[in-house]
Amino acid sequence: MGETVRAAVQLAPRKIEIQEFPRPSVGADDGLLRVEANGICGSDVEIYKGSMGARPPMIPGHEPLGIIEEVGERAAARWGVKPGDRVALEVIVPCRACQHCLTGNYQSCPNRTLGHGVTGIDVEPSLWGGFAEYLYLSPNSILHPIDATVPVEVASMFNPLGAGVRWACHLGGIQLGDTVLVLGAGQRGLASVIAARTAGAGTIIVTGLESDAHKLALARELGADHTIVVDTENTVERVREITAGAMADVVLELTPMAAAPVTDALLSARHGGRVVLAGLKGGREVPVKTDLVINRALTLLGAFGVDAKAYAQAIEIIESGRFPLEKLHTHTFGLDETALAIETLAGEVPGEAAVHVSVHPNS
Numbered sequence: 001m002g003e004t005v006r007a008a009v010q011l012a013p014r015k016i017e018i019q020e021f022p023r024p025s026v027g028a029d030d031g032l033l034r035v036e037a038n039g040i041c042g043s044d045v046e047i048y049k050g051s052m053g054a055r056p057p058m059i060p061g062h063e064p065l066g067i068i069e070e071v072g073e074r075a076a077a078r079w080g081v082k083p084g085d086r087v088a089l090e091v092i093v094p095c096r097a098c099q100h101c102l103t104g105n106y107q108s109c110p111n112r113t114l115g116h117g118v119t120g121i122d123v124e125p126s127l128w129g130g131f132a133e134y135l136y137l138s139p140n141s142i143l144h145p146i147d148a149t150v151p152v153e154v155a156s157m158f159n160p161l162g163a164g165v166r167w168a169c170h171l172g173g174i175q176l177g178d179t180v181l182v183l184g185a186g187q188r189g190l191a192s193v194i195a196a197r198t199a200g201a202g203t204i205i206v207t208g209l210e211s212d213a214h215k216l217a218l219a220r221e222l223g224a225d226h227t228i229v230v231d232t233e234n235t236v237e238r239v240r241e242i243t244a245g246a247m248a249d250v251v252l253e254l255t256p257m258a259a260a261p262v263t264d265a266l267l268s269a270r271h272g273g274r275v276v277l278a279g280l281k282g283g284r285e286v287p288v289k290t291d292l293v294i295n296r297a298l299t300l301l302g303a304f305g306v307d308a309k310a311y312a313q314a315i316e317i318i319e320s321g322r323f324p325l326e327k328l329h330t331h332t333f334g335l336d337e338t339a340l341a342i343e344t345l346a347g348e349v350p351g352e353a354a355v356h357v358s359v360h361p362n363s
Helices: 042-049 073-079 158-171 187-199 210-222 235-242 260-268 290-295 308-320 335-345
Strands: 004-012 015-022 031-040 064-071 086-089 134-137 143-145 179-183 203-208 226-229 248-253 269-277 299-302 329-334 356-360
Touching (some): 015 335, 031 086, 042 335, 064 073, 143 308, 158 187, 158 248, 158 308, 179 260, 187 210, 226 235, 248 260, 335 356
Parallel strands (some): 248 269, 269 299, 329 356
Antiparallel strands (some): 004 015, 064 086
8 A cells, every 4th residue: 555545635616626635644544445335315415516515625325335454452352343344434422431322312512623534634634535545443433244245336335225225214213014205216225115115014115206216116126116206297186095085104214405395295194193304405494384293293203314223224125135226236336437437426417317326535
């Protein structure tokens, strides 16, 4: 390995350039990850466009999958890894010492100042994001082992699948026979179909646009019973028709930057149902009819990221080979093509129908 590391740095909205950084030295408590792949999600797109909070210059990429290149003795014991092991990395770097961390609620850690894919290059040693040949593993990073025989394109789906597990099962509380409505057919919508089917949902309904025809077809292949094309169909009326008026037990609202689906979610849930809100709106004001929530006795939950339990269960699903996850992966790019990779997922490249896209910095 050379003395410098190449990385894609976002300098401003829609401006990414390749820069070189010194290779970090590794002590007893930290490590270095050779990045195999970093998946791209909708938040990467919005950060790239400048419509979501992040402070460039920074190395984006918060879904890093890679091989332990170097690791300190104490870090190896703490993480349970050795050089050559494949691991997935969580976004959050908690303090591991506050009351939230000590009680398992580390996502609420008030002391966290670092995060993979969101920390500026001004914070030493700069290599915090997955769009880089190597990524620095700070002492409090959270790692999850993944079978090295799983194809890298499939293994790199650990984050969206973890979101599906957490949002559908842990927050949505899906039980055997439940009717589940998933608003949005992106990576995390499809992952939610997989999670809901694994949990034993009775009926799964997925919505999408006409332009999402390829995603809706995948949703059906992965276990969705019905799909709704929202350009031409009324979501609430179709759910009423499909369920014979019973409506959905669990509704997952996953659409990015769109306000109307939030109301559809509230109207499509049964009396006493659960609605999980996970689709970021980029700061847009979304009117919520609180009378609907009250009169329908709804439970609303905000979904913030993915936690360790969901990652572990998602990785179990990946390693099981039960679902044809390889069909979700549509595009692979090298480090020099990072901007193109993000634009491809965003649907900005004519003729390309993307679902899961990843950047492979060392390919």
